[in-house]
Amino acid sequence: SQQGEEDPQALSIQEGENATMNCSYKTSINNLQWYRQNSGRGLVHLILIRSNEREKHSGRLRVTLDTSKKSSSLLITASRAADTASYFCALKGNTPLVFGKGTRLSVIA
Amino acid sequence: GAGVSQTPSNKVTEKGKYVELRCDPISGHTALYWYRQSLGQGPEFLIYFQGTGAADDSGLPNDRFFAVRPEGSVSTLKIQRTERGDSAVYLCASSPDRGNTEAFFGQGTRLTVV
Numbered sequence: 001s002q003q004g005e006e007d008p009q010a011l012s013i014q015e016g017e018n019a020t021m022n023c024s025y026k027t028s029i030n031n032l033q034w035y036r037q038n039s040g041r042g043l044v045h046l047i048l049i050r051s052n053e054r055e056k057h058s059g060r061l062r063v064t065l066d067t068s069k070k071s072s073s074l075l076i077t078a079s080r081a082a083d084t085a086s087y088f089c090a091l092k093g094n095t096p097l098v099f100g101k102g103t104r105l106s107v108i109a
Numbered sequence: 110g111a112g113v114s115q116t117p118s119n120k121v122t123e124k125g126k127y128v129e130l131r132c133d134p135i136s137g138h139t140a141l142y143w144y145r146q147s148l149g150q151g152p153e154f155l156i157y158f159q160g161t162g163a164a165d166d167s168g169l170p171n172d173r174f175f176a177v178r179p180e181g182s183v184s185t186l187k188i189q190r191t192e193r194g195d196s197a198v199y200l201c202a203s204s205p206d207r208g209n210t211e212a213f214f215g216q217g218t219r220l221t222v223v
């Protein structure tokens with residue numbers, strides 16, 4: 001399959017805790033992207049990591065990429081109730097951007 | 110406009126009817142994608158345009174689905190003889206290049222076939 005597979009499917013944490021989501025894949029990629037979606041409508045791009053990069057940061061977000069294990073993780077630190085959303089990894093290889101099924105994150109205040 | 114615009118935001122149609130969904134990408138973006146998303150699932154790739162041409166239409170589920178982008182800007186997704194299983198949110202995204210940077214998504218069109 002060309003799509004990534006996120007783990008866990010659902011995650012519930014308390015406000016202030018860290019949230020970690022993982023994405024595994026099977027194909028070669030040029031880059032891997034993480035997106036967020038609220039209420040089942042438009043997706044918002046969070047961060048892009050290229051295949052020759054191992055780690056990127058953006059605010060409270062930290063993404064790692066291990067191409068030898070074909071996996072990526074998204075860490076959200078000091079979570080807030082407003083972080084409640086679905087998070088998707090998307091793979092860019094020789095095919096158009098392909099999305100996984102997502103992780104549904106609930107942050108409880 | 111500043112972002113990707115999709116119209117209509119909601120569409121209810123009867124089984125067997127024809128529908129058109131419109132996407133206005135960000136000005137200057139050469140890449141345009143259509144996705145379909147069912148409840149609880151991730152976006153499912155349908156078709157990708159680079160300029161005016163469909164560079165990859167491998168995701169279109171059958172020949173009832175067709176999309177055009179005649180001038181390399183606005184795109185229309187056309188669905189003939191709609192079926193209840195076509196009910197979903199149809200998402201459009203654009204990107205300034207061949208996908209090596211982020212994609213910008215519209216808010217989607219929720220299609221309901223009754």
